Amino acid sequence: MVVRPGNCDTDVAMTEQPAMNVRLSRQDRLALGVASRVSGRLGASVAVVRVAFALLGLAVGWGVVAYLGLAALLHGRNEPSPRPVTLTRNLGIVVLTAAQLLVVEDLFAAFPAMLLWPVGLVLFAIVLADPDLDADPTRRQSMVGRVVAGVVLMIAGLLTALAGTDDLASLWRAGVAAFVLVGGIGLVLAPWLRRVLTVADTDRADRIRAEERADIAAHLHDSVLQTLTLIQNRAGDPQLTAALAHQQERELRRWLYGADDQPDRTVSFRAALERVAADVEDQYLKIIECIVVGDTANDGEGLGPGPLAVIGAAREAIVNAAKFADIPMISVYAEVDEDSFLVFVRDRGVGFELASVSDDRHGVSDSILGRVERFGGDAIIKTSPGNGTEVRIELPR
Amino acid sequence: MSDQLETIRVLVVDDHALFRQGVIAGLGETKGSAHVVIVGEADDVASGIAAIQQHDPDVVLLDVHLTSGSGGEIIEAVSLTNPNVRFLALSVSDAPEDVFGVVRAGARGYVTKRIDSPELIESIAAVAQGHAVFSPRLAGFVLDAFKSVAAVVPPENDEADAELDRLSPREREVMQFLARGYAYKEIAAELHISARTVESHASAVLRKLHLSSRHELAHWAAKRRIV
Numbered sequence: 001m002v003v004r005p006g007n008c009d010t011d012v013a014m015t016e017q018p019a020m021n022v023r024l025s026r027q028d029r030l031a032l033g034v035a036s037r038v039s040g041r042l043g044a045s046v047a048v049v050r051v052a053f054a055l056l057g058l059a060v061g062w063g064v065v066a067y068l069g070l071a072a073l074l075h076g077r078n079e080p081s082p083r084p085v086t087l088t089r090n091l092g093i094v095v096l097t098a099a100q101l102l103v104v105e106d107l108f109a110a111f112p113a114m115l116l117w118p119v120g121l122v123l124f125a126i127v128l129a130d131p132d133l134d135a136d137p138t139r140r141q142s143m144v145g146r147v148v149a150g151v152v153l154m155i156a157g158l159l160t161a162l163a164g165t166d167d168l169a170s171l172w173r174a175g176v177a178a179f180v181l182v183g184g185i186g187l188v189l190a191p192w193l194r195r196v197l198t199v200a201d202t203d204r205a206d207r208i209r210a211e212e213r214a215d216i217a218a219h220l221h222d223s224v225l226q227t228l229t230l231i232q233n234r235a236g237d238p239q240l241t242a243a244l245a246h247q248q249e250r251e252l253r254r255w256l257y258g259a260d261d262q263p264d265r266t267v268s269f270r271a272a273l274e275r276v277a278a279d280v281e282d283q284y285l286k287i288i289e290c291i292v293v294g295d296t297a298n299d300g301e302g303l304g305p306g307p308l309a310v311i312g313a314a315r316e317a318i319v320n321a322a323k324f325a326d327i328p329m330i331s332v333y334a335e336v337d338e339d340s341f342l343v344f345v346r347d348r349g350v351g352f353e354l355a356s357v358s359d360d361r362h363g364v365s366d367s368i369l370g371r372v373e374r375f376g377g378d379a380i381i382k383t384s385p386g387n388g389t390e391v392r393i394e395l396p397r
Numbered sequence: 398m399s400d401q402l403e404t405i406r407v408l409v410v411d412d413h414a415l416f417r418q419g420v421i422a423g424l425g426e427t428k429g430s431a432h433v434v435i436v437g438e439a440d441d442v443a444s445g446i447a448a449i450q451q452h453d454p455d456v457v458l459l460d461v462h463l464t465s466g467s468g469g470e471i472i473e474a475v476s477l478t479n480p481n482v483r484f485l486a487l488s489v490s491d492a493p494e495d496v497f498g499v500v501r502a503g504a505r506g507y508v509t510k511r512i513d514s515p516e517l518i519e520s521i522a523a524v525a526q527g528h529a530v531f532s533p534r535l536a537g538f539v540l541d542a543f544k545s546v547a548a549v550v551p552p553e554n555d556e557a558d559a560e561l562d563r564l565s566p567r568e569r570e571v572m573q574f575l576a577r578g579y580a581y582k583e584i585a586a587e588l589h590i591s592a593r594t595v596e597s598h599a600s601a602v603l604r605k606l607h608l609s610s611r612h613e614l615a616h617w618a619a620k621r622r623i624v
Contacts, residue, residue, distance in 0.1 A: 289509075289533050289534070291537035293541045293576070294544065329578075331577055333537070333576045333577040346577055346578050
């Protein structure tokens with residue numbers, strides 16, 4: 001038997017280049033490459049795993065089934081970087097194999113030893129199926145639960161079957177028949193199951209892409225389009241135009257390349273809203289009274305996408321007021337409590353006919369309501385010509 | 398026309414001479430709902446006390462933060478000699494401990510220096526009549542303070558005390574509208590009650606601010622800055 005060369009000393013390189021693993025296991029294979037893949041996942045030497053498969057295949061028979069099953073299971077998957085080979089893990093395989101062999105020997109002599117079967121099977125299958133066990137302690141807990149449940153179910157099944165017959169030989173036949181049946185169904189359904197999973201993945205990716213596109217559109221509308229409008233309105237003032245263009249370039253750069261975006265994410269809701277108010281105040285030369293009651297904990301984790309969407313929607317409402325209300329003063333009031341974020345943006349300006357805002361005026365529909373709606377929030381605009389405007393934005397926490 | 402308007406005698410205490418001149422000029426030019434006459438000005442605690450005792454004005458426009466101390470000291474100093482003087486706090490400082498200090502010392506209201514002249518005249522007139530004047534900022538502070546107080550007041554607290562430590566639902570509503578930038582008249586229209594009733598809710602809140610003895614409320618402002 002040949003020990004896979006470099007299985008332990010190239011471990012670091014493996015971690016950095018996961019693509020290499022697939023090639024390696026393809027090169028280092030005798031039949032379907034299952035043993036080498038399994039050895040990488042278990043942290044046992046490939047030789048030990050091969051011997052175990054061979055012995056179990058010859059003596060028990062299910063070694064062959066397990067080999068083929070694993071070949072199907074692992075087919076086309078990216079291999080995680082192999083675990084380092086350790087003596088204890090090798091020993092573990094040896095002991096498990098030996099136990100299985102002993103059990104087979106005693107199978108017809110002493111019934112209770114048969115109970116080891118399901119235990120070994122379930123443990124083996126689950127350890128192989130779940131390559132991230134070491135990484136995530138919560139998954140380890142759920143695995144313990146699954147092992148216990150699986151073992152209990154299998155023992156219960158065996159006992160039920162036993163209760164119906166005195167003849168161990170017929171039980172054995174029934175067991176094999178059941179196994180073959182389940183295996184057959186599995187093989188028939190496998191391609192379909194795989195397709196269902198792939199389709200679900202594609203749908204999710206599409207949805208995420210669509211949401212990202214909406215976010216980008218909203219952002220561009222917020223910043224670039226607003227500034228362009230501003231520049232057009234003040235085209236007669238070259239200095240101001242240049243300043244606006246410069247400022248917008250800096251902002252867009254920051255947003256595109258994420259150079260300096262982090263501070264926004266680590267501040268509290270109050271600080272973020274106050275900053276937005278100050279920004280708009282500078283840009284549109286209006287007075288914005290910003291009152292915030294309550295706040296989020298500033299634990300360094302920053303605001304989630306929901307609160308950030310509220311801030312974005314509030315910004316949109318404030319900018320709208322600054323641009324269209326034709327009044328020097330805008331009131332912003334926000335309340336943060338255990339259940340919700342609530343923001344009011346109010347002006348005593350000219351107001352407008354809500355019904356007259358067509359769908360293509362991106363500002364009202366998408367940038368205020370659309371932003372918070374996506375996170376389960378709501379926005380209500382109360383206005384009429386001559387009576388000012390108040391936008392109420394609410395998002396449950 | 399101006400003869401029929403009530404004349405309100407006002408004293409301005411602020412350590413920024415430029416700002417005092419700005420306010421006085423603004424009040425002089427503006428025709429508002431009341432006729433405001435400036436009877437004097439002062440720039441620190443001592444001269445402020447002296448000027449109040451000399452002129453006994455109707456309303457004192459008081460900066461919360463003077464170089465020699467706080468506006469609250471002036472209010473306390475003249476509370477016995479000139480009990481009828483009413484104070485309107487006026488400040489650029491949005492630090493809640495400054496604002497709360499002056500309001501709890503007895504001011505009838507608080508407005509920021511960004512206020513425009515017609516609105517300032519209206520506020521002065523309201524204070525002169527003994528009404529409460531809440532800027533959105535002060536209403537926000539009140540909501541914040543009573544919210545955190547309510548969280549620490551145990552329910553078995555005896556009735557009379559507890560009453561002072563929390564806002565009634567209606568008072569809360571009025572404070573919220575004020576924080577949103579609504580005037581009394583606008584709130585009255587929204588709630589379908591009279592402007593007088595709105596004002597009485599606001600005055601009730603102001604009384605709670607003055608009287609509530611809760612340790613938590615008194616120190617809320619100081620804590621607020623740390624948080």
